[in-house]
Structures are given as structure tokens and as C-alpha cells.
Amino acid sequence: MPKAYDPSQTEGPLYQFWxxxxxxxxxxxxxxxxxxxxxxxxxxxxxxxxxxALTATLEDCLIRWHRMRGDPTLWLPGLxxxxxxxxxxxxxEVAREGLSRHDLGREKFVERVWQWVHKYRSVIxxxxxxxxxxxxxxxxxxxxxxxPQRAVRTTFVKLYDEGLIYKGKRIINxxxxxxxxxxxxxxxxREQPAHLWYVRYPLLDDAGHTTDEYIVIATTRPETxxxxxxxxxxxxxDRWRKIxxxxxxxxxxxxxxxxxxxxxxxPEFGTGALKITPGHDPADFEIGERHGLSTIVAVAPDxxxxxxxxxxxxxxxxxxxxxxVADLERRGLLEKTEExxxxxxxxxxxxxxxxxxxxxxxxxxxxxxxxxxxxxxVDGRIQIVPRRFNRVYLNWMENIRDWCISRQLWWxxxxxxxxxxxxxxxxxxxxxxAKCRQCGSPELEQDTDVLDTWFSSALWPHSTLGxxxxxxxxxxxxxxxxxxxxxDIIFFWVARMIMMGLYNMTDVPFRHVYLHGLIRDERGRKMxxxxxxxxxxxxxxxxxxxxxxxxALATGGAPGNDxxxxxxxxxxxxxxxxxxxxxxxxxxxxxxxHEGQVAFPDTGQRSQMCLEDRWIMSRLQRLVTEVDKxxxxxxxxxxxxxxxxxxxxxxxxxxxxxxxxxxxAGDSSPLPVLASVLDTSLRLLHxxxxxxxxxxxxxxxxxxxxxxxxxxxxxxxxxxxxAWPDREAEASAQVVMxxxxxxxNIRADRGVDPGRYVEAYVAADGAGALLDASRxxxxxxxxxxxxxxxxxxxxxxxxDVASAVLSxxxxxxPLANLIDLExxxxxxxxxxxxxxxxxxxxxxxxxxxxxxxxxxxxxxxxEEERLTAARSRRDGxxxxxxxxx
RNA sequence: GGGCGAUUAGCUCAGUUGGUUAGAGCGUCUCUCUUACACAGAGAAGGUCGGAGGUUCGAGCCCUCCAUCGCCCACCA
Numbered sequence: 001m002p003k004a005y006d007p008s009q010t011e012g013p014l015y016q017f018w019x020x021x022x023x024x025x026x027x028x029x030x031x032x033x034x035x036x037x038x039x040x041x042x043x044x045x046x047x048x049x050x051x052x053a054l055t056a057t058l059e060d061c062l063i064r065w066h067r068m069r070g071d072p073t074l075w076l077p078g079l080x081x082x083x084x085x086x087x088x089x090x091x092x093e094v095a096r097e098g099l100s101r102h103d104l105g106r107e108k109f110v111e112r113v114w115q116w117v118h119k120y121r122s123v124i125x126x127x128x129x130x131x132x133x134x135x136x137x138x139x140x141x142x143x144x145x146x147x148p149q150r151a152v153r154t155t156f157v158k159l160y161d162e163g164l165i166y167k168g169k170r171i172i173n174x175x176x177x178x179x180x181x182x183x184x185x186x187x188x189x190r191e192q193p194a195h196l197w198y199v200r201y202p203l204l205d206d207a208g209h210t211t212d213e214y215i216v217i218a219t220t221r222p223e224t225x226x227x228x229x230x231x232x233x234x235x236x237x238d239r240w241r242k243i244x245x246x247x248x249x250x251x252x253x254x255x256x257x258x259x260x261x262x263x264x265x266x267p268e269f270g271t272g273a274l275k276i277t278p279g280h281d282p283a284d285f286e287i288g289e290r291h292g293l294s295t296i297v298a299v300a301p302d303x304x305x306x307x308x309x310x311x312x313x314x315x316x317x318x319x320x321x322x323x324x325v326a327d328l329e330r331r332g333l334l335e336k337t338e339e340x341x342x343x344x345x346x347x348x349x350x351x352x353x354x355x356x357x358x359x360x361x362x363x364x365x366x367x368x369x370x371x372x373x374x375x376x377x378v379d380g381r382i383q384i385v386p387r388r389f390n391r392v393y394l395n396w397m398e399n400i401r402d403w404c405i406s407r408q409l410w411w412x413x414x415x416x417x418x419x420x421x422x423x424x425x426x427x428x429x430x431x432x433x434a435k436c437r438q439c440g441s442p443e444l445e446q447d448t449d450v451l452d453t454w455f456s457s458a459l460w461p462h463s464t465l466g467x468x469x470x471x472x473x474x475x476x477x478x479x480x481x482x483x484x485x486x487x488d489i490i491f492f493w494v495a496r497m498i499m500m501g502l503y504n505m506t507d508v509p510f511r512h513v514y515l516h517g518l519i520r521d522e523r524g525r526k527m528x529x530x531x532x533x534x535x536x537x538x539x540x541x542x543x544x545x546x547x548x549x550x551x552a553l554a555t556g557g558a559p560g561n562d563x564x565x566x567x568x569x570x571x572x573x574x575x576x577x578x579x580x581x582x583x584x585x586x587x588x589x590x591x592x593x594h595e596g597q598v599a600f601p602d603t604g605q606r607s608q609m610c611l612e613d614r615w616i617m618s619r620l621q622r623l624v625t626e627v628d629k630x631x632x633x634x635x636x637x638x639x640x641x642x643x644x645x646x647x648x649x650x651x652x653x654x655x656x657x658x659x660x661x662x663x664x665a666g667d668s669s670p671l672p673v674l675a676s677v678l679d680t681s682l683r684l685l686h687x688x689x690x691x692x693x694x695x696x697x698x699x700x701x702x703x704x705x706x707x708x709x710x711x712x713x714x715x716x717x718x719x720x721x722x723a724w725p726d727r728e729a730e731a732s733a734q735v736v737m738x739x740x741x742x743x744x745n746i747r748a749d750r751g752v753d754p755g756r757y758v759e760a761y762v763a764a765d766g767a768g769a770l771l772d773a774s775r776x777x778x779x780x781x782x783x784x785x786x787x788x789x790x791x792x793x794x795x796x797x798x799x800d801v802a803s804a805v806l807s808x809x810x811x812x813x814p815l816a817n818l819i820d821l822e823x824x825x826x827x828x829x830x831x832x833x834x835x836x837x838x839x840x841x842x843x844x845x846x847x848x849x850x851x852x853x854x855x856x857x858x859x860x861x862x863e864e865e866r867l868t869a870a871r872s873r874r875d876g877x878x879x880x881x882x883x884x885x
Numbered sequence: 886g887g888g889c890g891a892u893u894a895g896c897u898c899a900g901u902u903g904g905u906u907a908g909a910g911c912g913u914c915u916c917u918c919u920u921a922c923a924c925a926g927a928g929a930a931g932g933u934c935g936g937a938g939g940u941u942c943g944a945g946c947c948c949u950c951c952a953u954c955g956c957c958c959a960c961c962a
Contacts, residue, residue, distance in 0.1 A: 004924075171960085189959085196962085219962060266961050274962055282960045342962090356960085387901090392889070392957070399958085488957090522897090524955090555910090557898070561890080562956090564897065568911050575924040586921035638899070641909065656921080741928090748928040754917055783919090838906065850942040859904050859943090866905060 001588065001699065005581035007545030010695045015129055018694075023067070023713050024134045026074040028476055035066035036074045036480040038461050038510075039135060040493070041143065043082035045089050046120040048127045050519045050527065050553075050565065051486055053537035056131040057550045058516060058636055059484050063134055064687035065631055068717035074477055075135040076464050077128065079121055079142045083453035084178055084349045087411040090116050106410050113411050117142070130538055132546050132690045134713065139473075141464050143456040144413070151463035152456050153416045153430045155504060160417070160428040164365045165405070167426075169295075171282040172404050174357040175347040176303030176317075180408040181361050183452055184401065185492055187345040187354050196270065196340040197222050197325060200333045201231060201248040204256055208247070215240070215248055215259070216335050218270030220342060221280070222328065223321040226253050226309045227298040230276040232287055235261035237272045251333045252324065253310055260291045279358045295358050301408075303355060317355065362406035362415060362449065369499040370400045376498060376508050384513040385634045386560040389487060396491050405452045412450030419445050458496035461509035468504075480510045487515040487560055514634050517562040519553075524564055540570060547689035548573030554688055555640035576644055577692045580685070583652050584696040587674045591703035594668055600706045601672040603723060611774055612658040613673045614726050615733035619650050620677050621724035627684050628720070640688050647681055654737060661780045675704050680718045735767050735808045736774045742804040742811045743782035749827065750802055750818045760784035761796035764809035771809070784813075793876070798883045805831065805876035807869035821884070828881050835874040842867045 018024065026034065037059050042052050059075060067073040090113045091101055101109040125137065141148060159165040173182040199222060200214040215231060231248050233240035244261045257276075264287055265274045278288030279297040288295060298308040305312045305320050312320045328334040345354040374397050376382045377390060384390050406415060417428045420436035421443035427433050435442045456463070461483070465474040479501070485493065494513055501509030520526060521533045528534065541549050551573035557563030591598065606614060623646045630639035655677070659670035679700060686693040694712045701707035709715045739762055752758060760782070764771055771778065772789055779785050790796060796812040800819045804811045805828075845851055846863055 001921095003922075005922095217962085221962080264961090269961055277962095281962075283962075284960090286960085343959095388889070395888070396958070491958090518956095524897095555899090558900090561898090566897070566911090568897075571924070572910055575922095578924045579922065582922035582925085584921080589921075633901075635901085641899070645909075652921085653926085657926095744927060745929085748916070751916080754927070755919065834906085842905085845943080848942060852942080854942050855904070862905060870906095 001581070001585045003582075003585075005545070005578045005692060005695075007547065007577070007691060008542070011130075011132075011546055011691045014691055014694050015132065018134065018711070018713055019137075021711055021713075023711065024075070024136050025138065026072045026136065028472070029072050030476075032070070032072050034074060034477055034481075035063070035071040036477045037063060037076070037482050037484065038464055038480055039075060039077045039133075040483075040485045040489075041078035041080040041141075041457070041460065042124055042128075043085050044079050044117050044120050044124065044142070045082055045085050046116075046123060048124060048537060050535050050537050052128075053131055053540075053549065054516055054519060054553050055484060055486075056128055056133045057553045058514065059482075060131075060133050060135075060550075060690070061554060061636055061687040062482060062484070062631070064690060064713065065717065067134070067713070068683065068686070068715060070716065072476075074139070074473075075133070077125070077133070077135040077137065077140045078460065078464060079117075079124060079140070080457060081117070081142065081144045081412065081453060083407060083409055083412040083450065084180065085453075086113060086116070087409050088178070088349060090411070101410065109410055117144070127538060130541060130546065132550065134690070139464070143453075143460075147466065147469075148456055148459070148463045149413060150430065151459045151467055152413045152451065154468045155459055155500065156416050156451070156455075157428045157430050158504075159364065164369070165362060166365065167360060167362050169358055169360045170363065170404075171280075171285045171356050172359050172361050173345060173347075173354045174299075174301070174359065175350065175352050176299075176301065176355055177350045177352040178347060178409075179301050181359060181404055181406060182347060182354065183404050183454075186348050188348045188351075189343040189345050191341055191343045194220050194340045194342055194344070196220055196338040197328075198271070198335040198337070199225070199251060199275075199328055200335055201251060201275070202333075203243060203259075204247045204249055206246075208256060210249060215243065215273050216271045217273050217275045218338075219275055220340065221277075221321070222324050223305070223309075223312070223317055224277045224280045224298065225251060225275065225324065226305070226312065227277045227279045227296040228253075228257060228275045229278060229288065229293045229296060230257050230291065231259045231273055232262040232265050232276050232291075233259060233273045234263065234265040234267040237267050240273055251328060251331070258291075258293075260287075260293075262287050262290065280356050282356060285358060297358055299355050299357060303352075318353075361404050362451075364403040364405050366400040366402055366499070369503055370397045372502045373397060373495065373498040376502065381508050382498065382511065382513060385515065386558075389490060389513075389515055389560065392487075393490060393495060397495060403452070405455055406447075406449040407452055408448075409450050412453060413456055415447040415449050415451060417447045419447065421445060454492055454496060457493055458500040459504065461497055461501055462505050478505060479508050482512045482514055483510040484514040484516065486518060488518065490515065512634070515560050517557060517560055520562055520564045522564055522566040535565070544570045544574040545577055545691070547577045547692045551576060551640060551644075551689055555637045555644070558637060559634060576648070577689060579648060579652065580689070580692055581696065583647065583656065584678060584682075584700065586656065587678050588696075588699050588703065590663060590668075591671060591675060591700075594671055594703070597703055597705040598672045598675050600704075601676050603721070606723070606726070610669075611729060611732055611736065611770065612655060612777065613670065614729035616651065616655040616673060616677055618724050618726040618730050619646065620680055621721055623684065624680065624718045625720040628717075631687075643681070643685050643688065647685070651677060651681065657781060658777050661776050665776070675700065676706075679704060679707070682712060683715055683718050686712050686715075732767070732770045735764075735770065735806075736777060738806050739771065739778060739809055739811060740782045742806060743778075743784060743813065746802045746804060746811070746813050746815075747783070749823075750813075750815055750820075752815070752818060754783070757783050757785040759786055759788070759814055761788045761790055761793075761812040761814070762809055763790050763793035763796060763812065765791055767808045793879070803828070803880050805835075805873050805880060807872050810876055810880070825881065825884055828877055828884065832874065832877040832881065835870055835877055838870040839867065839874055842870060 063073055063075045173187045175182055196218050198216050198218050200216055203211050203213040205211050228250050235241050243259055246259050247256045250257050276284045276287055278285045278295040296308050299317055300306040303317050305315050307313050347354055417426045418433055419426050420441050422441035423439040425438035427437040461480050465478050497509050548570055552569040626642055627639045659674055662670050682693045682697045697712040779787050793810045797814045800816045802813045802815050802824055842863055
């Protein structure tokens with residue numbers, strides 16, 4: 001084994017080894033409960049970012065853990081056609097050839113998108129594989145594949161037939177750049193500086209002649225004046241009540257419009273009068289419906305003003321705003337202008353300011369679909385991790401509004417509705433219909449719109465398992481176990497999957513929702529292309545190793561919290577992989593020097609085992625229990641940290657060093673324990689760092705007699721053994737380690753040459769026997785020789801010594817010329833102060849009758865022990881100080 | 886306008902039923918190439934857990950109020 005771990009040499013071949021072994025495919029067993037994760041399908045836009053790497057890491061962690069536990073484990077990968085996003089990307093590509101999609105035409109353009117898809121489909125899968133994702137590639141699906149297409153159509157027709165999908169004219173969000181309607185969720189509202197213009201609308205008399213009266217109206221969007229159909233006032237305002245029923249003259253356009261009364265007008269805002277533009281404002285649209293007003297749309301799909309704008313026709317909407325303000329001012333109709341801040345909607349794909357437009361679109365009625373989805377979370381059939389997102393989810397679901405599902409795009413699932421050229425009636429059907437359902441005419445034309453890309457995503461957990469077909473996968477794997485994704489798409493995706501899963505399958509799509517946070521850069525900024533701080537996970541994996549990246553991602557934070565990824569964290573992951581590699585190299589090198597395979601340590605003969613062996617086995621068993629518990633409660637990061645701590649601070653820093661003492665003496669007895677602890681640790685760590693653990697284990701397995709499986713990826717997950725932990729061994733080892741630490745501390749403090757052996761006295765009454773048994777360890781790890789073990793500190797030298805007092809023992813080092821009396825006194829005094837503080841604190845607590853009466857007995861007993869130990873230390877220190885003086 | 890989160894060591898963050906002296910990684914200081922690892926080892930320094938009250942035998946954790954930062958949702962022009 002080379003001295004440093006080289007991921008680039010190991011990862012590729014190991015992934016191939018797993019693939020060849022078929023380990024990623026679930027073994028269906030009707031008697032076992034499966035574990036299933038449907039992977040959030042990345043967009044086929046060709047950008048794999050750190051969010052995908054995080055998803056791949058966390059899901060792979062859970063998947064590998066369950067696979068090792070022996071559960072039939074399915075991780076189903078997929079890809080999303082990502083409607084607008086992909087269409088935009090391909091449009092840009094086409095633009096480089098100087099063409100627009102309109103130059104190509106719908107059919108040719110869609111063909112181009114398919115070419116893109118074919119190219120990137122494999123690129124993305126390959127990228128996932130590089131991250132170690134152990135998913136079942138044979139089941140990989142694309143949202144535009146035949147199966148999911150059929151699921152989309154089937155669902156649409158079912159909803160349509162039940163009246164849950166309808167076509168209607170409403171105010172929708174229109175992106176003039178993408179030239180399509182958007183759902184409310186696809187609009188990003190941002191507070192921005194703006195103006196509030198106060199415009200005079202002249203009043204007409206009964207005969208329709210202008211008067212010198214006028215009504216002042218505040219607006220942020222003067223360009224929409226051309227589409228005004230009324231003025232509404234709040235009837236509670238005296239100054240306006242009397243003009244209700246009269247007419248005003250629309251400025252510039254000079255169209256007479258009625259003045260109506262409506263409670264929806266806020267009397268406190270502006271002048272308490274509102275211009276009504278039903279074609280461009282949702283509130284106005286409702287007011288318009290209430291008063292039977294007509295709707296005028298004055299903005300064309302491309303964001304320019306249309307013929308309704310009269311003199312402004314053809315002007316871009318914001319240019320029109322400037323011109324119209326100037327015109328109003330010139331005509332003396334602009335009373336004043338105020339600075340104003342309000343939030344403006346932007347297209348979340350291209351950041352263009354969204355135009356609210358009254359438009360005929362397809363909508364999904366959500367309320368009845370939301371109700372069972374709310375129940376599923378309330379009654380716990382679905383559990384969200386972290387739990388606080390329950391409220392976020394429920395709040396949104398309880399106020400849900402109809403979903404605009406039609407998009408004026410070319411790329412996506414085309415709406416399965418055909419219109420009859422004869423009678424005009426629509427026919428919705430799963431299969432392309434041959435004739436009109438109404439009149440039987442064969443002259444049909446399919447709706448030109450496509451569906452919101454999230455429509456197919458909402459069906460993903462069941463459409464990927466074969467629905468609407470009756471498949472074995474669907475029966476066995478649905479409902480799935482966990483959905484894991486970022487909290488930013490809880491509404492877009494998670495909520496809709498729950499609704500549609502319950503609707504189509506009458507059962508929840510998954511039992512647990514694990515929401516991860518957003519990854520930010522070192523300075524806490526969101527990673528965006530415009531900031532140029534986007535990190536390519538494959539570049540990172542190349543530089544630090546996939547395991548390093550995975551470990552950094554998995555242990556960097558807590559569920560639902562954002563976290564910053566830094567080079568420091570990646571280096572930490574790399575260092576840990578290297579530590580593990582070298583640790584294993586040491587163990588394996590020693591095993592190689594041993595004849596044949598070692599047997600599993602005979603823990604039945606525990607009393608025959610030496611202290612350090614018992615200690616590490618006990619600690620290992622605790623580890624097994626804790627890691628399993630942490631993973632069961634989705635505390636993946638905490639489990640990873642716990643493994644790091646055990647392997648580095650307990651196994652490597654202490655046990656291996658202790659084991660060396662025997663090994664150097666030619667005693668091979670620690671080998672079984674060394675090997676089995678490493679084996680178990682590798683199993684536990686494998687879900688986090690699959691490559692380095694498998695690489696090491698392939699080596700280790702040749703030397704151990706109990707390795708049954710040919711690969712770590714399918715090796716059995718460690719189970720806690722009831723015989724452990726061994727509390728006595730843990731406490732005893734603690735004493736040994738404390739003595740070693742105390743001696744090292746004195747040596748470092750007094751500047752003793754690290755290599756030099758010095759004489760030492762250790763006084764211990766009760767712990768004498770165990771210290772004697774660990775004498776070689778004490779001597780070697782603390783570099784003391786000769787080591788005098790005495791029962792009473794009084795029998796150790798008193799002059800020219802440095803000492804330390806522990807609860808169970810006192811350490812005395814005769815250091816003659818290295819002794820600095822003042823420093824020694826200061827050191828002991830400081831320790832004494834600490835001990836006395838503790839005696840005071842704990843003593844005070846125990847003196848409190850209320851504490852004794854109300855605290856659990858175990859807590860009280862612990863405090864008693866603490867007090868005894870602190871007193872013993874205090875008395876010892878007092879004595880040492882007296883002797884020093 | 887509602888809601889959520891964050892505020893813990895110089896930095897980045899853990900800390901799920903309230904119970905020892907609040908932890909980790911990085912960084913800092915002092916030593917060491919001790920034959921697994923300098924991507925390392927040994928030792929050390931460093932925190933009134935944002936502020937103020939309250940509940941409790943006991944609060945980083947529960948309650949109330951406040952402050953700063955961030956996010957989400959929302960048709961006040």
C-alpha cells in the first residue's frame with residue numbers, strides 16, 4: 001500500500017467493480033420491507049452543481065446503510081426535461097448559429113432539444129457515478145420517456161374529467177422574455193425602489209362634458225392607464241362617496257369610465273381611489289368581475305404596448321411608462337410624484353420583470369387535492385425532517401391557490417386536449433384521438449401549450465415505478481421510504497408529489513421527507529453564475545477525492561440549515577481519508593507478517609482479555625449503537641462526526657499506540673482486535689466514504705477469517721452485541737490514559753526532551769493493580785523508566801519533584817535540575833483552585849435539599865461520585881503544596 | 886403584513902426528550918521527522934452559549950420581551 005491515499009487511482013476501478021457485481025440492483029424479497037429512494041431528477045441542462053452532490057451524498061449514505069443492513073434497497077435515478085430551463089439553453093445554442101426557434105419551427109426545434117437531451121443524459125449519469133452514487137442505472141428514467149409521458153396524460157385526463165383541471169381567463173404571470181405564462185411559484189418578488197405617481201382623472205358631468213373637477217389616483221404603473229375601465233373608490237370616504245355613479249375621463253385615451261364603489265379599496269392608501277385595470281392586476285380583475293366591467297389587455301406577449309395603447313402602440317412597456325408620465329405632466333394631469341418601495345415580480349428563470357396579464361390558461365383546482373395532503377402530514381403518515389418545515393408546508397397548503405399549468409413553450413408534455421375544427425369542442429384523451437368526442441369530426445387540432453415541468457415531477461414517485469401500469473416494482477416499492485431534497489423546492493415539488501401521490505395512488509408517495517440546506521461559498525454567498533463562485537463538484541472530487549467531498553458535505557452541517565463549503569472542510573475530509581488509509585496500512589502490514597488469517601477476537605473470554613482490548617471493543621460497541629441510532633433519526637452528519645472522532649481520537653491515537661507496545665515486543669495478540677475494530681469501523685464508515693473504505697477492506701479481508709462477502713458494499717452492517725459495553729474496562733482505561741496524559745503534561749511543561757525516559761512514581765491505592773497490569777503501556781506511552789508503582793504518595797521522593805494529582809492516582813516525577821519551584825507551585829495552585837471550585841459547586845448542589853428530593857436518583861448519585869473525586873484531588877493537591885513549601 | 890431560521894472559542898459549525906467541568910474541525914502557541922500517517926504526533930491557550938426578565942432543584946436547550954442578520958410566504962394600487 002502506498003504511503004498516501006490516492007483517490008484518482010482507486011475510485012474509477014472500484015465503481016466499475018461494484019457495477020460488475022450488480023450490487024446496485026435491489027434483490028426483491030417479498031418477506032422483507034424494501035428501502036426506496038427516488039432520486040430528485042436533475043435538469044437535463046447539463047449543470048451538475050454542489051446541490052446535486054449533496055443530494056447524491058446524503059441519499060447514497062442512506063442507501064448504502066440500508067443495503068448493508070440487508071434491506072432490498074432501490075435507489076432510482078432519473079432526469080428532468082426541465083421545460084423552460086432546457087428550452088432557454090437550447091435557444092441560446094441555436095442563437096449562436098444566428099437563428100431563433102421560430103426560424104426552425106416547432107418540430108425542428110424540439111428535435112434539436114432531443115439532440116441535447118441525448119448528449120447530456122449520459123454526461124449527467126456519468127457525473128453521478130463519479131460521486132459514487134450506487135443507484136440502479138437500469139431503472140433510470142427521463143420525464144419525457146414513454147412511461148412518464150403516459151402517466152402525465154393519464155393524470156391530466158383524470159383530473160380534467162373530474163373538473164379539477166379547467167381552462168379559464170385569469171390574471172397570470174407572464175414573462176415577456178420567455179413568452180409564456182408562469183405559476184405563482186416561478187415568480188421571484190423583490191423589493192425595489194419605485195415611484196408613486198398621482199394622476200388627475202377629470203370628472204364628466206351628466207351630459208358627458210368635461211368639468212374642472214377631477215379625482216386624483218395614485219399608481220405605480222401609469223402605462224396601464226390605457227387599459228383602465230373604471231375608477232373605484234372606498235365608499236366610506238365622504239369626499240368620494242358623492243361622485244360614485246358619475247363618470248371620469250381616462251387621461252390621454254379620453255375614454256369615459258364609470259366610478260364605482262368597492263370595499264376592496266384601501267381608504268388609507270394614496271387618495272383612497274383606485275384605477276381599475278382588470279387586464280393587468282389581479283385585484284382589479286376581481287373588482288372588474290364584481291362590477292361587470294370589461295377587460296382590456298394593452299401589453300403584447302413580447303412586452304410592448306399593443307393597439308389598445310393608442311398613441312403608444314409598439315413602445316416597450318417601461319419606455320411607454322416614461323413617455324406617458326411626461327405626457328401627463330405636460331397636460332397638467334400629474335399632481336405629484338412620490339418615491340416608493342414595493343416588491344416587483346421577476347421571472348425566476350431569466351429575471352425579466354413579470355407582467356400580470358389576463359389570459360386564457362389551464363389551471364388545476366388545488367383545494368380538494370390539498371386537503372388529504374395536509375392530513376397526511378398532520379397525522380404523521382409523512383414525517384418531515386427537520387420538523388419545523390411542517391409549519392411551512394401546512395401554511396402554504398392551507399392557503400393554496402389554483403395552479404396555472406399551461407406554458408406557451410415548445411419543449412415539454414403537450415397538453416392532451418384536441419379541439420374540433422368543426423364544432424370547436426375540446427376532447428381530452430390519453431391516446432391521440434381520431435375524432436371529436438362531440439361531433440365525430442376527424443378534423444382535430446391539439447392544444448399548442450405544454451405543461452408546467454413540475455406537473456410530471458409531481459407524479460415522479462409513482463410514474464417511475466410503472467404507474468399507470470400494474471407493475472411488480474410499483475406494488476413492492478410504493479410508497480417509497482424517503483424523499484431527500486433541498487428545502488427550496490418544498491412547494492414546487494414535495495407538496496405536489498404528496499397531493500398527486502395521494503390522488504393517483506390513494507397512498508402517500510414517501511414516509512419521510514429529508515430537507516437539506518443550501519450550500520454557500522466560503523463567504524456565505526449563494527453560488528450563482530453571475531457571482532462566478534459556482535463550484536463544480538467533479539473538480540473538487542478530482543482535487544481532494546470523492547470521499548473527501550462527500551465527508552465534507554455530509555458532516556458540514558445539520559438538516560435544513562445552509563452551510564458554507566470551504567477548502568478547509570475539504571482538506572479535513574481528505575486528511576481523514578488519508579488518516580484512515582494509513583491507519584489501515586499499519587494494521588494490514590502487521591497482519592501480513594502474521595501466519596494465515598486472524599480469527600475474530602474471542603470475546604467470550606473477556607476476563608482473559610487485556611485492558612486496552614476490552615476498552616476498545618467496548619468503545620466500538622457504543623459506536624455501533626450510536627451510529628445506528630443517529631442514522632435512524634436522519635442525523636447523518638452527527639453519525640459521520642462520531643465515526644471521525646472514534647477512528648481518530650480513540651482507535652488511532654490511543655488503541656493503536658497501546659497495541660504497538662505488544663507488537664514491538666513480538667506479541668501478536670492484539671491483531672484480532674486491531675483487525676476486527678478496523679473491519680467494523682470500515683463497515684460503519686462505508687456509507688460516508690465508500691471508496692477508501694472499500695479499497696482498504698479489499699485488502700483487509702484477505703487477512704481476516706470472518707469476511708464472508710466479497711465486497712464491503714454488501715458486507716453486513718454491524719449489530720450491537722448485548723455483552724457490551726464494558727463499563728469497568730472503560731473506567732480503568734480512563735485511569736491509565738489520565739496517568740499518561742498527566743506525565744506527558746508535566747514533561748511538556750518542564751521541557752523534558754520528548755525522547756528521553758525519566759523515572760516516575762505513580763501512587764495509587766485502589767487502581768494500583770490495574771496500573772501494574774498496564775505497566776508496559778505506561779512506560780512506553782509516557783516514556784517513563786523506571787516506573788515505581790506505590791500505594792502511598794508518602795513513599796515517593798518529596799524534593800525536586802513535579803507532580804500531578806488525579807482522582808485515582810498521583811504522579812510524581814523526580815526531575816532534579818529541571819524543577820522550577822515557582823512554576824511548580826503555580827501549576828499545583830491552579831489545579832487546586834479548580835478542584836476547590838468543583839468541590840464548592842457540587843457540594844453546594846448536594847447540600848440543596850430540593851435537589852436531593854426532586855432530581856432523579858441517578859443524577860444525585862453521579863454528583864456524589866463527582867464530589868468524592870473532587871475532594872480526593874483537592875486533598876492530594878493540598879498535601880503536595882504543603883510538601884513543596 | 887404574516888411566518889421561519891440564525892446569533893455558542895479568532896473562523897466555520899455541532900449540541901432532539903433540560904442533568905457532570907458546553908464540544909468538533911480549522912486557526913493560534915510550545916515541542917517532535919517516536920519505523921501507519923507532517924494530509925502527522927504530544928502538550929497548551931481560548932467561550933458570562935446576542936441582551937433582559939421568567940419557569941425549574943437545575944436552562945445553551947422551555948416561556949416572554951428586545952436587538953442584529955438572513956430566508957420564505959403574501960393581489961395594498
